[in-house]
Amino acid sequence: MDSDSTDPLRAAPPGRTDRVAAGELSALLRRDTSGWRLLRPALLAFLIIIAVGAAFGALAYAVAGGYQGWPTTVVRTAAGWRISSADGLQQDSEMVAGSSMVWNNGGCLELLDLGSGKTTVLQLPSSGEQGSAAACLSERYVAWTTDRYPNDIDHLEIRAYDLVRHRFFTVPGAFDCDGSTPALSGSLLFWEGDRPQDADAKHVVIHGLDLASGRGFPVATGSIRLGDACGDLVMWTQDDGNSARDQLTWVKDLSSSRLWRLRLCTGKGYETDGCLLTGRALVWQLDRDSTVTSASFTRIEELDLDSGVRRVVAQGNKVWGLSAGGGQVVWSGPSRAPLAENVVGGPAVPLPVGRNFNGDLPVISDSAIAWIVDNTVETARLSR
Amino acid sequence: MSRMPRTNGAVAVGDCLPVGVAAADVARLQRAPGGLEYAYRCPLHDADRVAPYTPAFARQFLTASADGLCCCVDEMPWSVRHGLARSRLLAWLLITLWLANLADLLLTLRAVAAGRATEANGVMSYFLHAGSLAAGVFKVGLVSAAVVLLWILRRRSVVLPATAALTLALVALVAYEALALLTA
Numbered sequence: 001m002d003s004d005s006t007d008p009l010r011a012a013p014p015g016r017t018d019r020v021a022a023g024e025l026s027a028l029l030r031r032d033t034s035g036w037r038l039l040r041p042a043l044l045a046f047l048i049i050i051a052v053g054a055a056f057g058a059l060a061y062a063v064a065g066g067y068q069g070w071p072t073t074v075v076r077t078a079a080g081w082r083i084s085s086a087d088g089l090q091q092d093s094e095m096v097a098g099s100s101m102v103w104n105n106g107g108c109l110e111l112l113d114l115g116s117g118k119t120t121v122l123q124l125p126s127s128g129e130q131g132s133a134a135a136c137l138s139e140r141y142v143a144w145t146t147d148r149y150p151n152d153i154d155h156l157e158i159r160a161y162d163l164v165r166h167r168f169f170t171v172p173g174a175f176d177c178d179g180s181t182p183a184l185s186g187s188l189l190f191w192e193g194d195r196p197q198d199a200d201a202k203h204v205v206i207h208g209l210d211l212a213s214g215r216g217f218p219v220a221t222g223s224i225r226l227g228d229a230c231g232d233l234v235m236w237t238q239d240d241g242n243s244a245r246d247q248l249t250w251v252k253d254l255s256s257s258r259l260w261r262l263r264l265c266t267g268k269g270y271e272t273d274g275c276l277l278t279g280r281a282l283v284w285q286l287d288r289d290s291t292v293t294s295a296s297f298t299r300i301e302e303l304d305l306d307s308g309v310r311r312v313v314a315q316g317n318k319v320w321g322l323s324a325g326g327g328q329v330v331w332s333g334p335s336r337a338p339l340a341e342n343v344v345g346g347p348a349v350p351l352p353v354g355r356n357f358n359g360d361l362p363v364i365s366d367s368a369i370a371w372i373v374d375n376t377v378e379t380a381r382l383s384r
Numbered sequence: 385m386s387r388m389p390r391t392n393g394a395v396a397v398g399d400c401l402p403v404g405v406a407a408a409d410v411a412r413l414q415r416a417p418g419g420l421e422y423a424y425r426c427p428l429h430d431a432d433r434v435a436p437y438t439p440a441f442a443r444q445f446l447t448a449s450a451d452g453l454c455c456c457v458d459e460m461p462w463s464v465r466h467g468l469a470r471s472r473l474l475a476w477l478l479i480t481l482w483l484a485n486l487a488d489l490l491l492t493l494r495a496v497a498a499g500r501a502t503e504a505n506g507v508m509s510y511f512l513h514a515g516s517l518a519a520g521v522f523k524v525g526l527v528s529a530a531v532v533l534l535w536i537l538r539r540r541s542v543v544l545p546a547t548a549a550l551t552l553a554l555v556a557l558v559a560y561e562a563l564a565l566l567t568a
Contacts, residue, residue, distance in 0.1 A: 032439035038446060041468040045548075046476045053552040057559025064560075148513065 072110060074117045079352055080368065080379035081117055094377055096325065096365040098139030100163055103370075103377055109135055109144055111161065114368050114379060122161055122168075134181035136189075140164060141211055143171065143182050143189055158182060158191060160211060171209065173216055178204070185229035187212040188254070190219060192226050206236055208254070219252065230277035232256075233305070237275070247272060251282060251305060260305060270299070279327035280305050281343035283313065300331050302343055313341060314348070326366030326382075338362055338371075352380050413437060428454040443467045452539055463544075474538050477551045478531045484554040485527040489520055491561040 072085040085105070094103035101112045102122070109123035122135075123146060135144035141160050148155040158174040161167070174191055182191040193205040206219040206226050220236055227235040232255040238248040249272075251260040264284050265272045275284040281304050288297040299315035300322060314321075314331050323330035328340045330351065338361055339348040351362055353371055362371035370379045414423050420437035422445060433456055435441055441455075448455030448464045451471050455464055463470050493516050496503060503509040511519040537543050 032442045037439075038443055038467065038469060039472075041466050042473040042476070045468060045473055046480075049477065049548050049552050050480065050555055053555030054559040055556075056552070057556035058563060060556065061560045061563040 072105065072119060074112065074119055076117060077378065077380075079354070080114065080370075080381055081112065082376055082378050083112060083119075084376040094363055094370050094372070095135070095137045096363050096368050096370050096379070097137045098163075098365060099367065100137060100139075100142070101368070101370050101377075101379060102135055102137045102142050104135065109142075111142060111163075112379070114381075120161075123159065134179065136182050136184040138184040138186050140187055141184055141189070143184055143211075145177055145179050145182065145191075148175065158189070160189070162211075171211070172214065173209065174207070176205075176207075180226065183226055183229040183234065185231060185234070188229060188232075188234075190226055190229050190234055206234075208234065220250065224250070227275055228277040231280065233277050233280070235275065235277050235282065249275060249282070249284075251277070253305075262303070264301070274322045276322065276324040276329075278324035278329065279343050281327075281329075283322065283324050283329045283343065285322040300329065302329060304343070311345075314339075320361065323361045323363055325364040328364055328366075330361055330364050332361060340364060352382075354378065354380075424455075426454055426456055429456065440467070470544050471538060474535070474544050474547055477544075477547045478535060481547065481551045481554060482527060482531050484551065484558050486524065487558045488554060488561065489523050491558065491565060493519070495561060495565055 072083050075082045075084075083103070094101060096102075096114070099114045101114055103110055103112075107124075108121065111120040111122050112118070113120075122142060123144060135142060140163055142163065143158055143160040145156050146159050148157040155175070156177050156179050158171040158177050160169055160171050162169070171189060174189075176193040177191045178194050180192045182189060184190075187210055189209045189211055191207055193207050203221060204224050205221045206224065207216065208219045209216045219234055222238060224236045224238045227237055227249070229235070232253050233251055234254065235249065235251045238250060247263075247265065249260075249262040249264050251262065252258070262282070264275065264282075265286060269289050270286040271289050273285045273287045275282065277283075281302050283300065283302045286299045286301065288295065295317065297315070297317050298319040298321065300313040300319065301310065302313050303310045313329055314333065316333065318334040319331055320336075321329075321331040323338075324343075327344070328342055330338055330340045332338045338351045338353055340351050341348040351364070351369055353362060353369070354373075360372045362369040364382070367382055368379055369382060370377055372378075412423050413420055415421075416434075416436075418436065422435045422437055422441065424433055424435075424445070425431070426433050435445075435455075435457055441457075444460060444464050444467055445455050447453075447467050447469050448460060450469055451464070453461055453464050453470075462468075492503060492508075493512075496512060503512050508519060508523065511522045534543055534547055
């Protein structure tokens with residue numbers, strides 16, 4: 001018993017009605033049961049719950065962030081940027097266009113502004129089997145395929161990021177994409193749609209969409225595969241037999257509706273390995289068919305679509321390709337140092353990739369190149 | 385013990401004194417040979433009880449009265465024993481749950497729009513694809529209904545720990561999302 005608590009009542013004579021004593025007793029009760037005293041246990045429990053929750057969240061973020069290998073670190077170098085992460089980049093399929101670079105870091109799609117060095121995470125690794133996003137890049141947009149719903153690889157969609165307005169959006173009408181890599185040229189997006197119902201299993205539709213105007217249009221249908229896009233040109237391949245040698249390559253000029261039907265692999269014992277558009281030219285790599293001979297030999301060829309002039313850019317048993325962009329074709333020779341040459345012709349010039357270049361061909365745009373060194377990506381500006 | 389009449393603020397010291405709004409009709413503070421004592425009717429046992437007055441018991445009595453729990457000395461629940469106002473704590477947790485749910489919605493919309501996250505919940509993913517408004521109405525509506533239901537069922541012993549666990553989980557999620565958005 002708290003003796004202080006009894007004082008007011010003891011002070012009052014028994015049976016006496018005394019408003020003053022009653023007031024004192026009320027004050028005692030108010031003191032003993034003050035708001036703060038009643039509040040304290042509940043407030044303490046509440047704050048502990050909130051603090052533990054926040055701590056769990058922070059811990060989960062630290063663990064998940066470390067596991068996914070991001071955020072990445074971007075450091076300025078003399079020529080451009082070096083991108084790395086504490087766990088090493090699980091990097092592949094980097095691409096550059098204009099002043100932007102996009103790379104796939106273990107399924108995490110990231111964007112680097114080559115001017116400011118600012119990175120943006122475009123897409124986190126999918127929890128579904130789709131795994132990594134198949135992406136494409138132009139000077140204005142990035143686009144990539146992704147699961148429409150988590151863990152549902154049967155429903156894909158194409159997401160895009162506007163590099164100028166810094167805005168993400170879902171590409172309208174692309175819910176039929178089949179998961180293969182789309183192609184971008186400026187604001188023109190191309191993708192392979194699912195085959196129509198009841199159609200032949202090899203019947204594929206290539207769709208086109210102007211992301212700026214929202215105007216959609218069909219490009220081609222058939223037993224085809226979307227290739228590349230550049231300017232007003234879009235390229236796709238068509239199986240015409242059982243081997244790469246029998247493959248037909250189609251290029252369409254969307255501005256004039258002119259169509260080129262090309263058979264790139266004309267030499268016996270060769271097969272096509274990579275075909276790209278840059279400028280108004282088509283460049284491709286021919287490898288000696290490994291089933292015919294074990295001796296390697298590579299030939300890189302180029303076709304100027306407007307003039308029809310076809311020429312060999314490089315060839316040899318120690319030639320590796322192929323990369324193209326910004327009106328240039330890139331390959332490497334016996335020294336493994338990458339060389340670039342304008343598709344309109346001219347001397348091949350070495351690219352500024354630094355001394356620790358390990359031989360993987362850089363990707364190129366009209367103003368920048370990017371290449372992999374061990375587990376990092378490096379970029380450099382190109383002076384024209 | 386009979387019900388104590390309303391006194392309009394004028395009380396007779398030594399006869400009775402209202403000891404709290406919630407308890408005013410069922411308890412009184414009265415003199416006893418050893419000092420003061422509470423005389424009250426336990427709502428759970430439906431029996432008249434007397435307990436010596438201490439400041440701690442005054443708080444326990446108010447806590448028990450507010451939560452509709454027993455405050456008999458040997459039988460009071462741990463929350464009453466520690467003066468933990470379950471209803472008050474539950475109210476704060478439910479408000480926090482509702483606000484954290486709103487924060488989760490806004491952060492998720494922002495993270496998904498920024499491409500930094502995908503909605504892992506299949507049901508919410510469906511509504512997100514239907515639009516931000518649909519997702520917001522569904523999520524806020526569902527949680528608001530749950531909050532109201534939990535408040536209605538607040539007398540059940542399982543409600544407070546369940547609400548605490550839900551709130552803790554949602555606060556953890558919001559902290560995770562906020563960190564991801566701030567640092568990515």
